[in-house]
Amino acid sequence: MELTTLTALMEAGSVHTFRSTFGGRPEGARGTVERVGFPAAPNTVQVRDIAGGLHNWDRRTMSVA
Numbered sequence: 086m087e088l089t090t091l092t093a094l095m096e097a098g099s100v101h102t103f104r105s106t107f108g109g110r111p112e113g114a115r116g117t118v119e120r121v122g123f124p125a126a127p128n129t130v131q132v133r134d135i136a137g138g139l140h141n142w143d144r145r146t147m148s149v150a
Contacts, residue, residue, distance in 0.1 A: 086147045094118045102150040103132050105142035114140050
């Protein structure tokens with residue numbers, strides 16, 4: 086996903102269904118974008134699911150429904 090899209094979703098605070106892969110396995114969560122990028126990992130995105138869990142995914146493998 087593009088940084089501008091992720092940043093806009095984070096600022097809006099809206100709940101969406103996100104999909105990604107982790108270790109080659111598909112994953113998904115319904116939640117909000119918590120953070121986009123870290124100094125040591127600029128492509129990492131944190132998604133907080135509606136149950137309160139935190140998911141770290143690579144934005145290059147993410148999509149939003």
